[in-house]
Amino acid sequence: MSASPSAPGNPANVTITLPDGKAMTFTRGVTPGDVAAAIGPGLAKAALIGEVDGHEWDLFRPIEHDAKLRLITKKDPEALELIRHDAAHVLAMAVQELFPGTQVTIGPAIEDGFYYDFARAEPFTLDDLPKIEAKMHEIVKRDLPTRREVWPRDKAIAHFEGIGEHYKAELIKSIPAGEEVSIYWHGDWHDLCRGPHFATTGKIGDAFKLTKLAGAYWRGDAKNAQLQRIYGTAWRDEKELKTYLHRIEEAEKRDHRKIGRDLDLFHLQPEAQGSVFWHANGFVLYHQMETYIRRQLTKAGYIEVKTPQLMDAKFWEQSGHWGKYRENMFVVPDEIPNTADDGPIVSANASLMALKPMNCPAHVQIFNQQTRSYRDLPIRMAEFGCCHRNEPHGALHGLMRVRQMTQDDAHIFCREDQIQSETAHFVNLLYHVYKDMGFEDVVIRLATRPENFGGTIERWDAAEKALGDGLRATGHEFEIAAGEGAFYAPKLEFHLRDAIGRSWQMGTLQLDYVLPERLGATYVAEDGSRKYAVMMHRAVLGTLERFIGMLTEHYAGAFPTWLAPIQARVIPISDKVKDYANAVRAQLSNVDIAETSGSLRVDIDHSAERMQKKIRDAQLLKIPYMLVVGEREAAEGKVAVRLRSGKDLGAMALEQFIGRIKAEAETRRDLNDGPGD
């Protein structure tokens, strides 16, 4: 293959235009690799793949037409994904070399890494990972050349069936008829793949590591066979890999379950799995959040109610939960338990009740207690509703996924023409709250009709459209989550990420035409007719549990002053100032904080330890203020103020300190005193 520029206009030639606008002529069938070599040896070495007219293109894949070409190197943003995709292939090769008979399925690049799903009768164990990793490094060292072939579908299907790769054959069957079936070879190993891939296996380098092992269902469906997934991470170089591993290590320190123990916030135990024991410190967070949200709701025109925990099964039948949601409900017999030793505890035909998994049907009952006029709408009915959901054991996760939860729930009963303004009203409220809490990075998804849906498709389509239009009007971007709606309504999901990057749904807005019809929630319209109200289910925090878990990780336990379980700790230097220290504490504890119906939360360290130790202890508890008092302070009516950042504000009059901390607590905004604060 000649890479030297030749005369244009010849049908045997192609013109390649580079990003800087420079055009070069080559013999037809030139590859991006050839072009790179023609430009210079440095680029030839650095190039990973090409991009031909906007499509990713292997370095070794011929170009048959005039085209724009960009060469992608490790420095380009795409490089990481490419490295990870290639690493997935090398992982598959390594596994098949070490464990013959293992079937390959899919292996994509993901955030921070890659995975590959395998089908093998005997499960992998953790001990296999180092072996596989070593084999991967060996394959990289072999620097095997890559080759791309396009096969007819039938041949590809027959071939993969023939070698026992049934999952691959099934994948090919699902490729649309018009699309190419491309096969990539690395040495004598081959796989169905869309590509692109590097020219040799050596190009991915050695900055990868296998991280975890997991079961994963074929095509993400629990009805299918479970495959074995191996996860790995891969980077441009060792330094990036090290940085990543360090980042994960640091993030794990922010885990709310660890901080929850260290700061004595809450605990969980097997006898009440998935239900939180809030300790005094943690309950401060809970209570402060509830109070804060209650104020926001009042200002936003909500009313607050409280509804029963336990309701008859017939009620849930009517709402539709019995039919569509029963497997998530805790069912309770409505019968006095039999106390005879040999008798059954309840009879077989006991009538049933259920703990509420949601508040919505109960709110409709309140709505229905009066005849409502179109002029009454919207009615925004809030409840800090305690709900129980029988979640699968494997789903439980600290505060993030529990079985007993308190939602900052509300249902907006409104008219069709109010949907858009109510959507905007809610979204603005949500963003206001998230901003107050320090969350900027919110991902919104519109979850559409699931398989297990109630109501009619027409109603669903209408609801999905109205919700999407309403959100669009607020100007926020969102993505579609097909088939992920609740059984009764499509929903907007507002997601945040935890310390290690897992995304959790917090707030939600759901538009429901179904429940008002099932439960007869009507109002009298302008023309005197009865119309069904539209119901919007919504929560800003989602649940107090999950939100507090998220806050804990967000602040790594160093809560802003208004939330901090202990806002200040008095640290007497010696017993000589015991009385003064107690007086300081007493005075602070009596400072009322507006907006919270509470006072300052202050404690005192009377232990026999030295001051340094007391400071260290307070520091580890991430208490915002340490008030050191010795004989000097006692004499002058002062406190020596130290921040948890380590910054020493020096001695100040107690009144001055009160002014400062009160302002912080009431504005929910900490003063910044320079780096580290």
Place this chain on the structure above:
RNA sequence: GCCGGAGUAGCGUAGUGGUAGCGCAACCCCUUGGUAAGGGGUAGGUCGUGAGUUCAAUUCUCACCUCCGGCACCA
């Protein structure tokens, strides 16, 4: 629920077929100190639960429970 891993004192950990140590925390004594660990001592464990193998099980086997990482499900 499924796959892999783990469960030893409040927390973090060591260890062994002959019933267990260490650090921090707790408690007591000494020390009364000026911004991230003063010194000494004491107490605390049916080694997740239940079976089995064995003269003997925390250790080996099985079952179950819970937790951790994923998958599925979901706020």
